[in-house]
Amino acid sequence: MRDVAALAGVGIKTVSRVINREPNVSSATIERVQSAATRLNYHPDIQAGNLRRSDRRTQTLGLLVGSVANPFSGAVHRSIEDAAASRGVAVFASSLDDDPARERVAVSAFLRRRVDGLILTPVSKSQGYLLSEQEHGTPVVFIDREPSGIDADAIVSNNAEGAALATRHLLEQGHRRIAFLGDRHDIWTASERRRGFLEELGRAGVPTGEAWLVEDLHDEHTAHAAIEGLFAGARRPTAVFSAQNLITIGAIRGLRERELQKKVALVGFDDVELGDLLDPGLSVIAQDPDRIGTLAAERVFARLDGDDRPPKTVVVPTTLIERGSGEIRPHE
Incomplete structure (x- = not known):
């Protein structure tokens, strides 16, 4: 937060007010703070006690699916949850509804909660906004659709x-x-x-x-x-x-x-x-949504366990x- 404040030319308290959407902050100041936060890839931690350190994980994953109302998405979700539960990991899930803006909002919400890894169904033109997060060690696996603007593991149907x-x-x-x-x-x-x-x-x-x-x-x-x-x-x-x-x-x-x-x-x-x-x-x-979900979970856990081989796309037959x-x- 200090870095954001310095880059935006405001005080730490002002950054806090913008992040928490408090009133009586000018639109110009809000824009400067948000721009600085984006440049620094800053995500406020809503649970400071769970702040991830090098020797500690939050035991959570972020999962973004097309729509929880779609049986295909539901089956993928279930298989990922089953795999995560066996390792004592909780899954935060959100629906995309094929809205690019919603993709960014959901991913940002996951990152604020310091999830250990991301499994995402992408819809925006580029997922390059995740490059810095990937470089910082957060594994990202894409399902159902191949990503753009980032080199990452993907599990898709043929x-x-x-x-x-x-x-x-x-x-x-x-x-x-x-x-x-x-x-x-x-x-x-x-x-x-x-x-x-x-x-x-x-x-x-x-x-x-x-x-x-x-x-x-x-x-x-x-x-x-x-x-x-x-x-x-x-x-x-x-x-x-x-x-x-x-x-x-x-x-x-x-x-x-x-x-x-x-x-x-x-x-x-x-x-x-x-x-x-x-x-x-x-x-x-x-x-085969069960297979897609299982493979996605296997890839994200393999990355968390230290697998640093080049990313690959796995194509599941129909x-x-x-x-x-x-x-x-x-x-x-």
């Missing part, structure tokens, strides 16, 4: 190959008019799944320019509306690849409302709870599960 596998399966059933329903186009996983879809169409000689690409869907409601739009016109797809589990739920609802669930093929990326009980059962490209919806042949 998104492009999984999407290609889904597309290939639909092509093998005789489909050529296939619609792609994707998440936000600027999210790494979504762009990888789009890439796998388009490349597989290209390999099969299907003009990619004629494919239905409906992107920037983020939940079942927007996906439901997308299905409504796709089947409102005269030219319609005979198959749908929904590239995210919440989007798949919206697609299921939309198809069932139009009584198309047995006429239009559907393959989803990531499994959906009770998908095997539908009629027809839901065909999916299944990820699996096609045929249940019926993806095996419907074209009706037109």
Whole structure:
């Protein structure tokens, strides 16, 4: 705090007032203090008694997932907690909700609590803001999406190959008019799944320019509306690849409302709870969130135990599960 005060040209008490958001501090002073804190990578410790020293840890991890409401994130969270509990380590978890600003806020909150390591699902354009923290010895492991601006361990699914596998399966059933329903186009996983879809169409000689690409869907409601739009016109797809589990739920609802669930093929990326009980059962490209979480926990603990080998990205395979919806042949 003394360093921040010196750099900002104010007193220590003023820095404390800014950090604690006390009133009657000018906006100019707040800006100088915050700028100095950012330059010095200063994070106020809300639990001074837990201040980390070279011979002491807080026995905590910070975990940032896409959304605790998403079953995939929940499964990853559970496997990390299981691994951490076996070592007497607590896990602080927060939802990202694909908001870059929220990523920085959550990470800052973790660091203020002096967590021993970070396991993060990134969404901002660069995670370079973590370089200084990494240099100070805090291990950082990324899950679900590869980071940018920092060289760190990452555990991800084989998104492009999984999407290609889904597309290939639909092509093998005789489909050529296939619609792609994707998440936000600027999210790494979504762009990888789009890439796998388009490349597989290209390999099969299907003009990619004629494919239905409906992107920037983020939940079942927007996906439901997308299905409504796709089947409102005269030219319609005979198959749908929904590239995210919440989007798949919206697609299921939309198809069932139009009584198309047995006429239009559907393959989803990531499994959906009770998908095997539908009629027809839901065909999916299944990820392995338990494996992803376990590997992420293993990497962060290995780093804490002194593993200083170069960072690496581990790609976890996906699996096609045929249940019926993806095996419907074209009706037109």
